[in-house]
Amino acid sequence: MKLDRETKEKKRFRRLRRKNKQARQQRRMALAQAVMGGLFLIGIAAYVTSSIRQQRQDYPNQSRNHEHNHDHNHEHNPNHPRLELDVENPRPNENLTARQKLLHFGNKLIKAKFYQHSDVMEDIGDKSSAYAALRQEYDQKLPMDDIPRMKRFAQSVRKRTYGNMMAKHMDYDIHNCPLYPPTGYPYAWNVQAVLDNWAPDDTAPRPKIFQGLCTFDYETEKEKAIHYREAELPYVIRDDPSVLRTVERWAQPEYMEKLLGEKTRYRTEYSEDNHFMYWTKPKKKNRDMVPENWSPPTDMMRMPFKKWLDHANVTDESLLGPDREHWYFRLIGCGEMGRCDNDSSEYLFDELSFFQPREDNQLYMVEPKKQKGIHCRFGMKGVIAENHFDGSRNMVAILGGERRYILSHPDQCENLCLLPRGHPSARHSAVDWSDVDWEEFPRFREAEVNEVVLQAGDVMYLPTNWFHYIISLDLNFQCNTRSGISGEYMDAIHDCGF
Numbered sequence: 001m002k003l004d005r006e007t008k009e010k011k012r013f014r015r016l017r018r019k020n021k022q023a024r025q026q027r028r029m030a031l032a033q034a035v036m037g038g039l040f041l042i043g044i045a046a047y048v049t050s051s052i053r054q055q056r057q058d059y060p061n062q063s064r065n066h067e068h069n070h071d072h073n074h075e076h077n078p079n080h081p082r083l084e085l086d087v088e089n090p091r092p093n094e095n096l097t098a099r100q101k102l103l104h105f106g107n108k109l110i111k112a113k114f115y116q117h118s119d120v121m122e123d124i125g126d127k128s129s130a131y132a133a134l135r136q137e138y139d140q141k142l143p144m145d146d147i148p149r150m151k152r153f154a155q156s157v158r159k160r161t162y163g164n165m166m167a168k169h170m171d172y173d174i175h176n177c178p179l180y181p182p183t184g185y186p187y188a189w190n191v192q193a194v195l196d197n198w199a200p201d202d203t204a205p206r207p208k209i210f211q212g213l214c215t216f217d218y219e220t221e222k223e224k225a226i227h228y229r230e231a232e233l234p235y236v237i238r239d240d241p242s243v244l245r246t247v248e249r250w251a252q253p254e255y256m257e258k259l260l261g262e263k264t265r266y267r268t269e270y271s272e273d274n275h276f277m278y279w280t281k282p283k284k285k286n287r288d289m290v291p292e293n294w295s296p297p298t299d300m301m302r303m304p305f306k307k308w309l310d311h312a313n314v315t316d317e318s319l320l321g322p323d324r325e326h327w328y329f330r331l332i333g334c335g336e337m338g339r340c341d342n343d344s345s346e347y348l349f350d351e352l353s354f355f356q357p358r359e360d361n362q363l364y365m366v367e368p369k370k371q372k373g374i375h376c377r378f379g380m381k382g383v384i385a386e387n388h389f390d391g392s393r394n395m396v397a398i399l400g401g402e403r404r405y406i407l408s409h410p411d412q413c414e415n416l417c418l419l420p421r422g423h424p425s426a427r428h429s430a431v432d433w434s435d436v437d438w439e440e441f442p443r444f445r446e447a448e449v450n451e452v453v454l455q456a457g458d459v460m461y462l463p464t465n466w467f468h469y470i471i472s473l474d475l476n477f478q479c480n481t482r483s484g485i486s487g488e489y490m491d492a493i494h495d496c497g498f
Contacts, residue, residue: 367484401476
């Protein structure tokens, strides 16, 4: 017991020391930004002053009174050019001198430094002038108040529709669900029937699927979505304008390359086939739970976005397949957690305003203060994330491409044959859903599931402890965030050994 207390004290001391170190780093960064900002403004002021002095030297006969009358009458003599700091309209004239063009460049920098997009938060997000300039450029190209345009764009990138195979056998219409969840929602079916209809390794679309989740329209059915979320039941909501803005912006040529940079290296997972299973380094105290022949199912590395895209954006179908190499890309925005990752992507809180931890963000944030950052995973076509559950509420947004989700209620835990606590991949199903060994896992025959294909502009709510198995149907962008834990399904998970 004494040893345990000492160990706990050491861990607490290390946490405090880490937090203090992070706080010092943040203070140094804030001071450096303040100094750079001050030097920037001093430089601009000095440049403008020297420009005005130079102008007066070039035109010595022009009196100050004449200059005042000239401005008052709003008349401009083309023979007497003037240098002005026009921050509101920094557009260059073709006849500008080199000095005037340089001043125009300064105008652009000043405007970028003070530009704030409509979704900015005071304490979190990317506060750099580079990001402000990028957002200013694309906000002008894509006005945020044109909702019909954004909806048309989203429709254009949704390549197909999926019918509901079991619609005639259900008591509710998934596209016109009642105000409150009906009894037995969501419907589920035998896992073997679902996998026989659409094998996980096959990314070719099916005309009909076993969908049990309601899909709500944001504009007309937001109230329904809130009722289902309050009941801690999964659903999909579509066409939220704040989501559509991101969908359209991320689809613009070169935008993602500009946003993520050319050299910044991000977390990337590599697998020799299309299967990806989360794992952690085995602990000594759990060595009895780790098989002798166990090895990490994937390799962890870092690479720039462009390099990942070169690997993942395969258009030749002959180069794709379940036995080919696959790559999984990841971004992390830490937010109020502080520094949680090297080169953290804090702009995610600006790009995905619908996931901001605001008290008035009732649809997406149940407990804003318990948010654990924003996490994005970009999938190569064919990538499979093995079946697992997460121990908190989860909002999942698709911002490009398509993903197929196979879901299970927490009461299916024992039927899903999970790897036990202490295993490096605990919480995950031990079953290979692509090639099920029914003799080794007979309980799996009894599992019940439903499925849904999420497309660009869709957001799915997954309550605490709900199981999900994910298949990337093409190159896709998915981001999620969590906000606290609900206790509705804890008994089922505890009975399963977790």
